[in-house]
Amino acid sequence: MSAPRSTVSALARYVTDDPQEVREWLSRVYGSRLLMGSISDGPARLAVSTADAGSFQTTDLSIPGSFSCRNQNIDTVRAGVVVSGRVTIDDGDAVSHYGPGDALMATFPRDSLVSRAEDLRIRTVTLPLGLLADVAGTRANGSAEPPRLLSRSALGPAASRMVADTIALTDGLLTGPAAEHPLVVGNAARLLAAAVLAAFPTTLTLQDEIPADRADGTPAVLRLAVGYIDAHFAEPDLSLAGIAAAACATPRAVQYAFRRHHGTTPMGYVRRLRLAAAHADLLAADPAGGATVGAIAARWGFYHPGRFSAYYRSVYGRPPRATLTT
Structure with missing residues (x-):
């Protein structure tokens, strides 16, 4: 053309x-x-x-x-x-x-x-x-x-x-x-x-690299990636490229490993850990001391209150405000 x-x-x-x-x-x-x-x-x-x-x-x-x-x-x-x-x-x-x-x-x-x-x-x-x-x-x-x-x-x-x-x-x-x-x-x-x-x-381009990514998307790569994410998920600059480098694999191979063995993406896994950390902070926080859902959510990278609330409710079965005030 x-x-x-x-x-x-x-x-x-x-x-x-x-x-x-x-x-x-x-x-x-x-x-x-x-x-x-x-x-x-x-x-x-x-x-x-x-x-x-x-x-x-x-x-x-x-x-x-x-x-x-x-x-x-x-x-x-x-x-x-x-x-x-x-x-x-x-x-x-x-x-x-x-x-x-x-x-x-x-x-x-x-x-x-x-x-x-x-x-x-x-x-x-x-x-x-x-x-x-x-x-x-x-x-x-x-x-x-x-x-x-x-x-x-x-x-x-x-x-x-x-x-x-x-x-x-x-x-x-x-x-x-x-x-x-x-x-x-x-x-x-x-x-x-x-x-x-x-x-x-x-x-649009993934198909050309699927065979190599499948070969490299091993449980060993997944373990390295998960270990790195578990140690660094609180860092705001954590990226797919950094995770892949720590796992000694390509970003696509890491993505394939997570999809195959965890049913999610690397950054989706990061998001789960950050939500769990926000949940722990909500449980420990004192609303009488000025703690708010918005501030705790933003601390863990969730800047949209409505989206955070919906995601939190889908995982924990209740709105985040209910956890904070319990």
């Missing part, structure tokens, strides 16, 4: 310190399904540069202070690299933390997630799922099971650098004379899609 024939239709830079304008701009750019949460008091100076090439969009976004939002049923793929600050994403299966240099999958089609950012600057690329399927040589639609994202974290530091370098290269093309050539822009879109496919595990 030939590369998409598109040119850059818009280059823009936007700056504002009005919180309402921040909300309106982000909702307009990232879609009506992005529901804004809190923005910290004081100046929230949004600074964003965008390049819209039709088949894809790159963004350099800065938001000082604290910021939270909820995404529902997003229909595009958005990957990014944190330049500075921190990001936490709770997608209902795991709570993931990212800092400078980390690549992350911010949204994937049919996502429902809560994001929290602190003094964030992030560079992102937005792509249609169909382009990724085209580059992967598969079909995005028409199958019994739509493509799925298997981890929000890139497959190690080298994969994160690849995403960062590819976005930087593309931005350079879009701000120069090459942006006037449809062939260059179209192939830049395919290059970005290829980088995203190589950096993040999805069912």
Whole structure:
């Protein structure tokens, strides 16, 4: 299939310190399904540069202070690299933390997630799922099971650098004379899609690596991974890449080992341990001394009260507030 024939239709830079304008701009750019949460008091100076090439969009976004939002049923793929600050994403299966240099999958089609950012600057690329399927040589639609994202974290530091370098290269093309050539822009879109496919595990590319992952996804790998997680689950920066390195295996092999022997994902196992720790803290806490469900949940990485309450109830059969006040 030939590369998409598109040119850059818009280059823009936007700056504002009005919180309402921040909300309106982000909702307009990232879609009506992005529901804004809190923005910290004081100046929230949004600074964003965008390049819209039709088949894809790159963004350099800065938001000082604290910021939270909820995404529902997003229909595009958005990957990014944190330049500075921190990001936490709770997608209902795991709570993931990212800092400078980390690549992350911010949204994937049919996502429902809560994001929290602190003094964030992030560079992102937005792509249609169909382009990724085209580059992967598969079909995005028409199958019994739509493509799925298997981890929000890139497959190690080298994969994160690849995403960062590819976005930087593309931005350079879009701000120069090459942006006037449809062939260059179209192939830049395919290059970005290829980088995203190589950096993040999805069912679009998993099939090629299943035999090796099955061979490596042994009980020994699982024991090493579990031991590492048990010792480090309280650390906010714990990642799939770090777990895999400790288990001397690939991230996909560790994922396969957990699915096969534990019926969950590595980060799902982390989430279970953090919930158990939050449960213990709720039992030990004194509400008369100012302890709250929200503070205890946030201590263990659960930043969305409603989602934490539902998850807690599904495991312990009662709301967390009932445990705190017992």
